[in-house]
Amino acid sequence: MAGNEKLKLGLYWAASCGGCEIAIVELREKILVIDANCDILFWPVALDFKYKDVEAMPDGHIDVCLFNGAIRTSENEHLAHLLRKKSKVLVAFGSCAGEGCIPGLANLFDRESIFARAYLEAPSVDNPNGYVPQTTWQMPEGEIRIPTFYNTVKTLRQVEDVDYIVPGCPPQPPQIWNVIEAILAGQLPPKGSVVGATDKTVCDECKHTRQEKSVKKFYRPHEMIPDSTKCLFDQGMICAGPATRGGCGALCTKVDMPCRGCYGPAPNEIDQGAALLSAVASVIDADTEEEAARIVGEIVDPIGTFYRFSLPASLLHRSKLEARG
């Protein structure tokens, strides 16, 4: 930034729920500090800018773009490329942009089965003519086009070059503030860093006491009221803490809910689900193969549990597509 020129900020949501936007608003009065120091050039959820406004900017015009949401449609991908071109620094903001998050669990299905469920089969659907979205449609007034819905949800990193990753679903406001302060002070770490988080696991911030682990049966959160002093994992709840990057302040375990893994894989883990699978297997108290198979056999939905926030960023990215062609 030259002189007293304000920092040019862009914010965008792709396939996301809006929670990341809420998290920014949750900065409360500090949002005024952002307003005093930044010009917001693009923020579809809050301000009336159009895509053509962004297209009209010179390349690299936006100083920092916080991009939340996964890449679900061709529109998401187009905006990822556009904002990369127009921004000096592109930040994957939140779990969707970083790891694919909850929208990424759709990678257990493909477009056809998702459309069938959403537009034809769901009990609340009233669609007697069986219409499903088409990318083009001929109307008397001309051709209508809507973006293509991809078979596979991708992360921002899988379609564009990303400078920083801010994890979390959503990123916690104090951590967002740390990142904003670093941006305003011009103290950004090396490219590719995960910012707004720690270099340890959630367990490091958790209040519960770890002991010898010997689990004979796993419980889902609605099946037990845990002791709020002992490690939830020791008590048989599948807690993603050991496989998840810290920085959230262990908010969930603070109220005795097991960690669900929204801050993404722990540092140096290449696959969050594999790391959590190992952690789960290591707490089982079974001395025979049969007993071990029985205990783990009761786990419902392993992918949904171990990769709740990271399926698109996992080693395999998605489940196998049916017959190719």
Added chain:
Amino acid sequence: MTEQTFQPHIIGFLCNWCTYTAADTAGVGRMEQPPNVDVVRVMCSGRIDPAFVLKAFAEGADGVIVSGCHPPGDCHYNNGNFKTFRRMPLLEMLLQQYGIEKERFHWGWISGAEAPKWAQLVRDFTTQVRDLGPLDWKQELASKEE
């Protein structure tokens, strides 16, 4: 490549003390076995991170074998194989949810004295995976995408 000539690429993660020794003996003893298995020697089957297996499939393996020492007593480290049998059934469930046929993943036990059993496993598993055809995960990801 036709079905007949398709040569599956199989990765075998074998523990140093039992199955690797068996595989070594099978080779030295010139037991008949197809050359489709690439062996990765690890010190203990309990050291095999599920990510190894996932990465093998992600990077082009058509099948994966994990094999170590018989439980309960054969493990060189007393109970490393306990970790294996607690972990592998769960990995099996995960792979099935990914849509990877269960016939593509084998885990079990072969001691250092069971070289013929290793050769037999290699023959049977290679045939089994060959019958399923290529997995080709990268192609799988790229296919049907616009």
